[in-house]
Amino acid sequence: MDMTQNSEASRSLTKVTVLVRIREGILDPQGQAVCQALHDMGENDVFTIRIGKIIEIFLPSSEDTEEKVRLWCDRILANPLVENYEIQGIEPVRQQPMSV
Amino acid sequence: MDMTQNSEASRSLTKVTVLVRIREGILDPQGQAVCQALHDMGENDVFTIRIGKIIEIFLPSSEDTEEKVRLWCDRILANPLVENYEIQGIEPVRQQPMSV
Numbered sequence: 527m528d529m530t531q532n533s534e535a536s537r538s539l540t541k542v543t544v545l546v547r548i549r550e551g552i553l554d555p556q557g558q559a560v561c562q563a564l565h566d567m568g569e570n571d572v573f574t575i576r577i578g579k580i581i582e583i584f585l586p587s588s589e590d591t592e593e594k595v596r597l598w599c600d601r602i603l604a605n606p607l608v609e610n611y612e613i614q615g616i617e618p619v620r621q622q623p624m625s626v
Numbered sequence: 627m628d629m630t631q632n633s634e635a636s637r638s639l640t641k642v643t644v645l646v647r648i649r650e651g652i653l654d655p656q657g658q659a660v661c662q663a664l665h666d667m668g669e670n671d672v673f674t675i676r677i678g679k680i681i682e683i684f685l686p687s688s689e690d691t692e693e694k695v696r697l698w699c700d701r702i703l704a705n706p707l708v709e710n711y712e713i714q715g716i717e718p719v720r721q722q723p724m725s726v
Contacts, residue, residue, distance in 0.1 A: 539673070545680050546680075547680065547682075550723050550724050551723075551724050557681075560681075560702065560703065563702055564698060564702065567701070567702070569694075569698065571685055571686055571688070571694070572683060572684070572685045572698075573639070573684045573685055573686070573722055574683075574684040574722045574723060575681060575682065575683050575684070576681075576682045576723060577679055577680070577681050577682075578679070578680045578682075579677055579678070579679060579680065580645050580646075580647065580677070580678045580679065580680045581657075581660075581675060581676075581677050582647075582675065582676045582677075582678070583672060583674075583675050584672070584673045584674040584675070585671055585672045585673055586671055586673070588671070594669075594671070598664060598669065598672075601667070602660065602663055602664065602667070603660065622673055622674045623650050623651075623674060623676060624650050624651045
């Protein structure tokens with residue numbers, strides 16, 4: 527067993543960025559509230575605001591990263607009834623975000 | 627007053643996409659909860675999840691669109707203490723999302 531190679535592999539890290547948007551035609555109360563708040567501030571030249579999520583996932587690099595993330599999206603990250611998702615990018619990264 | 631031109635201008639529409647992320651080092655309870663949920667499902671090869679917002683703003687096209695949106699971000703769309711924002715794109719669009 528090549529420990530060096532193993533240890534190298536365990537350090538290899540991927541960031542997947544997923545955008546989750548509320549489906550067209552589905553009410554977005556958060557977006558409406560922000561839009562209304564802008565109007566209340568006198569900013570009337572905004573028509574519509576839609577607010578979704580950007581999900582950044584840090585995981586060990588592997589061949590089936592996209593497949594895994596799609597599974598997670600289908601199961602837990604997005605609600606297919608009211609949201610759709612898009613995998614915006616898959617990129618190698620040096621380190622995870624600093625945790626608190 | 628040229629009504630034709632005015633009417634043309636009023637139909638010209640821009641979509642601005644803003645990404646709002648929680649600053650590095652700031653706790654992200656939503657991301658932690660989703661990460662824990664994946665672990666609980668037996669998906670252990672995920673290290674960290676960070677969840678931010680994607681904000682899509684539909685407004686009449688104008689010269690100072692970016693300036694306006696940056697003002698709104700500073701004032702209301704992002705909390706500079708714990709979040710930072712990035713204007714991901716400014717693009718002309720044909721129509722707003724269908725409202726409900």
